[in-house]
Amino acid sequence: MRFVLDIDGTICFDGQKIEKAIVEALEALIEAGHTVVFASARPLRDIAPVIPRSLQHCAWIGGNGAFYQQDDIVETVAFDETTRNTLCVLLKRHNTAYLADGQWAYAYTGDKKHAIYAKIHKGDGAEQSLDVLQPLCKLVVFEPPTAFLDALSSLPVTVYTHHAERIVDISPQRTTKYDMLKRFYDEPFIVFGNDANDESLFRHAQVSVCVGNHAVGTLATKRIDVHDVAQVLHQLKEEYDGSDVQTTAR
Template sequence: MTKPYVLFDIDGTICFDGKMIDPRLENAIEGLSELFEIVFATARHPFDMLDLFKLFDVYKLNIIGCNGAIYYKGGNVKRVFHFAPSVGAEIYRRVAGYGGTTVGLGENSLFFERSEAYLVAQQEWKFSHRYSVSFTIEEGRLCKIMTKGQDITNLINADCMLPDVCTIYTHRDGSIDLVKKGTNKLTPIHHSLGNSMIYAAFGNDENDRAMLLNASRRIVVGDGIQGIPNAEIVASGEEVVPNLLKKIRSLIE
């Protein structure tokens, strides 16, 4: 019998500095694994998350990355929900044309049109060493296009093409993710992980809405997402980790 899922968003939910997960939280989550299938779901590429984990065996992790566009397990990318190559290249060029720092992410590569763009993006986001880097956009199977820049949100939202072919996610740090239309953090669950019940989901932002609404228990950290029925709110602040520990442990009590 397949175990029910417990889904954890990472940044802003169980990781608060972008660099590490509190060992108390990681230990408590690991303690759920006998009863539940643990899945980590993030806006970032799985390659950029692996160094956050200190207690988990990274070769056994389930990670949904790029807001649902990549499913990673057992040390490998198992499935990618990507743009058609010509569409991905066109989106990249339109977005880059608005003047922000822009990168295309593929299964295991970063894509740019110019080498200097890579240097700027690496300084902005500090990508993992695990990627290969390409400067030929047309060869890429892009699963996410990421950009950041002054006033770029308004420019992208006003673009008549992008909403028809992309799901657009805006983050609190000003960065914007564009993925294939209809892709969200539940996409790999439906296509690759089977249809077991989602017992609980932990999230903090708008890109967590789909997984929260499909969970029996909905634990929301902070006030970054509204309108989740029957949400169990964990206030952000000094007590966020102790209060999260209580919620995690309550899943097996």
Template sequence: MRFVFDLEGTISFHDEKVSDYLTDMLAFLCERGHEPIFVSSKSIRHMLTLLDKQFHNSKMVGGNGAVICYRGNIEQIVAFSTSMFSKLKELIQLFDATYLVESDWDYAYTGGVYHRVVNDVDPYKLAENHHLEDLSTIWKITILSASNRKEIIEKLRKLNVAVHLIDDGEMIEITPLGLSKWNALRTLGIQKRNYIAFGKDEEDVNVFDFAQYTILIGNNPALVAFADEQLIVDDRIEMKIVESCKRLSERFKLT
């Protein structure tokens, strides 16, 4: 059976690397013939920093479905069209915005050394910071500052893009419309009712909807109705995850 794990807050807590205890659990699943698959809202580059190297060739879905990686290679990316990216660059220039722009692997960052996201951009120096004009296949733009936040948000919402406000608009996240973790999993050959899903975010709803069995980590009302099992986050959460995985590894076979 395939075990699909949403990384952040599910098996990686406080944006720290997956613990040795849970890494051993993932290795146990592999030994039993199961396949761990990892999904995230973050970049593939960031996902690799959270996983032990033995899982770096696993199937991964980053950017809530924008990027697919398998065997260490970027296989597919859902990006802004050239015309849309041009419009977004015009707004960046108009409002003198600072930003973090994510491409398939590399990025463009202008937030300076003191912005709170700087330590999360590329902590292991796996990629390169390019000029915005030198990047292609852009799948996410995060506006870190702008001369007029209210006006840039209004103009962004008139475009055919998804706009998400972080911390009441302190940062503005922009992605292509229609991103879906489930669509990305289908591209990787995952079929309905052919996997077990662990998750916690609203973006996991369609992943839960098509799973054979679902485990909700925490208490997200958007996912409760789709969850077969719910694990409350406390001091025993990792132990409970391991217990669930061992039980489910016996119940379901790889298909």
């Protein structure tokens, strides 16, 4: 069986690492013949530091479906040039802080005390100005005004609103974690998630597990506490066949 796991708030609770018991449960899944795919809002650049060496070979879906990587295969979905230009105009017009992600580089104008900034992997040359960042694959906007949000409704984009963090996550149209997953893998799959950006996966999974008490849990086949993730992974390992063969890029 294929296991697809969100990262932050699902298997990583401090923004820095996956808990040891969960790592061991994921290693056990692979040993039993199951496939593990990480599917995060983070870009590939910021997924890398969180995944332990023993799991680095697993497939990564980043940017809510804007990125895919496994071994030498890298797939990127970016805003078209017209949409990119319109977004840049809106950011300047409303003087709105943002995190803009390319394939590896980024542009950031937000508060450096924000939790998102701590998750950015700040390698040499990774930070650029938005004017030169190419391609533009994902945009996080901090505390956007209503006029900015209204303008998004006429653009070919996918928008996730995170009310608690007062941010909106913007990706190219028809870019979701599930859209990227189905480019490379067939169903069925099991998903663990906790946020609105996991909804597309929850709607198509054979089993969907919501970690914590979140609104997306209304679509889940089961809800669990954050302390029970490793245990439930072990249970599902025994319940489902691990004989599927991992699919490569199609």
